[in-house]
Amino acid sequence: MIAFELNEEQRLFQKTAHDFAAKELRPLALECDASHGYPPELIKKGHEAGLISFRYPEEYGGAGVEDQVSWALVREELAWGCAGLTIAMLASNLAATPILHMGTGDQKQKYLTRLCDPERAVLAAMGMTEPDAGSDVTAIRTTAVRKGDHYLLNGRKTFITNGGIADITVVYARMAGSKGLEGMTAFIIDGRPQGLTMGKVEEKMGIRASHTAELILEDVAVPIEDRLGQEGQAFLLSMRMFDESRIMVAALAIGIARAAYEIGREYAAQRSQFGRTLNKFQGVSFKLAEMATRIDAARLLTWRAGWLATEGKRMTKHSAMAKFYAGETANWVCDQAIQILGGYGYMTEYLVEKLYRDARVFRIFEGTSEIMQLVISRELYRP
Ligand SMILES: Cc1cc2nc3c(=O)[nH]c(=O)nc-3n(C[C@H](O)[C@H](O)[C@H](O)COP(=O)(O)OP(=O)(O)OC[C@H]3O[C@@H](n4cnc5c(N)ncnc54)[C@H](O)[C@@H]3O)c2cc1C
Structure with missing residues (x-):
């Protein structure tokens, strides 16, 4: 069954994350980029908003949300606010995931409980x-x-x-x-x-x-x-972990791309040259059309991988496709957004310059774009 509509719970997650991003992340984005840091209370605030540990089982202090499309929705919204701050808030999941998948009951009790505790705000x-x-x-x-x-x-x-x-x-x-x-x-x-x-x-x-x-x-x-x-089990464990984390990294890249696209779209509707707004030139409006299309395609790949993961189905190829395409898309979209803003886009006081720099690592970490192509191409010949 294919359905493209978000359910009520997913929409609620999306809205909660968006509101948090608009209030707590976007206003700090340029300042924290310049200072290479973040206010320590941010982690606590993220916990209080229910945006950090919601995926962990309730017995450890999480909300037990297993739907990975919801996890992706949260990441897209937060990265729309600021990818650097989002990674500061959520990178702990990279360590928590292997504990969740491979940990003994005692290990989960000891470590996941700590990671879910808003008071401790543990990293x-x-x-x-x-x-x-x-x-x-x-x-x-x-x-x-x-x-x-x-x-x-x-x-x-x-x-x-x-x-x-x-x-x-x-x-x-x-x-x-x-x-x-x-x-x-x-x-x-x-x-x-x-x-x-x-x-x-x-x-x-x-x-x-x-x-x-x-x-x-x-x-x-x-x-x-x-x-x-x-002993000796960690390779398989890490591959499983990367299958999952790549979906979430893809969602972050989409958040960056969407932020850049929105800035470009708004700017093109306001800035006039040659007696008309930029969006009246086909050379600009076609750029926006392609930006919107690529973002949507990346999102659909990501949601599909998230859905497969939630269903417990094999999704190595799908998560690699999502990560590959979303990472490349974020870079391409940010570049186009800077082009639409012209010289203003190149200046550090406009957010697109930072988004362009933030996007670059999405072709590198959690497996480079080339490694994603390697994974996908191997999967194409899997019986
Ligand atoms: C900001 C940031 C945060 C990070 N955080 C973490 C973290 O928390 N934990 C962690 O463990 N790691 C982390 N990493 C490391 C990251 O996962 C690696 O940088 C990444 O996997 C690439 O490894 P490398 O940098 O050594 O590049 P290399 O593996 O040396 O690759 C260099 C180039 O060669 C290409 N290449 C390599 N092999 C092949 C091949 N078989 N076919 C085609 N091309 C190939 C690559 O695609 C790339 O273009 C982080 C990296 C960054 C930049």
Whole structure:
């Protein structure tokens, strides 16, 4: 059955997220981009609005919303307000997802409860990428060695969102001596134990409000009970996690694209040259028509992937298609919006300049556009 109408609950989520974005995110967007940070109370406010932990089961303090189209709707609206601030608010989900999928009852109780608690406003991080292991996650070198009732972790992680400021960090390592995807194991690091330090804090082109840093692990002791899943299970776990998170990243990209499109549309209706408003020139109105069409196509791909995920169906190809197309679309739409605004679009005081910079990373993180094409092309030959 195909239905394109949102149900009442989905519309409510969309409206709540939009109102929050309009009130709490958009007004701060340029300021937080310039200061490379965000007010710490933002996380608490996001919790209070019910926009951070709604997807987690009620027994851990979430609202138990399983509909991934709703999750995507929330992300589109928030990113419409500011993608950098949204990532600051929601990046913790990257660490929470493997805990939800692979964690034991005790691990979920201990960590998800903390992540859902509005008072604590806890941040989490997910550390996979390393200097020599980006797209090829099987090349990670961070090692785990079992010593009695704990593991010792050693290695270096790069470009980690919330890296070094998180209270909970899920780290991917390999059992010492293993190669490739065998031996890859995930661990939960509780707090900031001895040996876990923040390295270089990255200065980024876009999504500047969110924190990205290097994470250094030197003999970090992780108790056995904080290993996620069995030794060697982490590769499959991470692929499952990426299938899900790519849908949400696609939704963020759509929010950026929509914000840029709206600014372009409004500007074209007001700005006059040669005695008429810009939108009366076919060269401009056709741009707007294509921007609107591509955004809609990206959204439909994203909703389809979200629906499949909610139904528990395999959606590796669909989530990669959504992420690939939405990431490319956001970049293209922002570029067109700047063109419509002309010189004004190029100036930092207009939001489209920031949106253009924010959009760029959506062709890189959570799997680059090329890796998405790799995933899609492999899936095309799947029996
Ligand atoms: C702002 C930001 C936040 C991030 N946050 C996190 C985080 O929280 N946790 C985390 O673990 N990581 C994080 N990352 C890392 C991110 O996931 C990686 O940057 C990404 O996976 C790409 O890896 P790489 O940068 O090493 O590029 P590489 O893998 O070195 O790729 C370089 C280029 O080669 C291309 N390429 C590579 N392999 C192939 C291939 N087989 N076929 C065709 N082309 C190929 C790529 O598409 C790309 O164009 C973040 C990155 C950024 C920029």
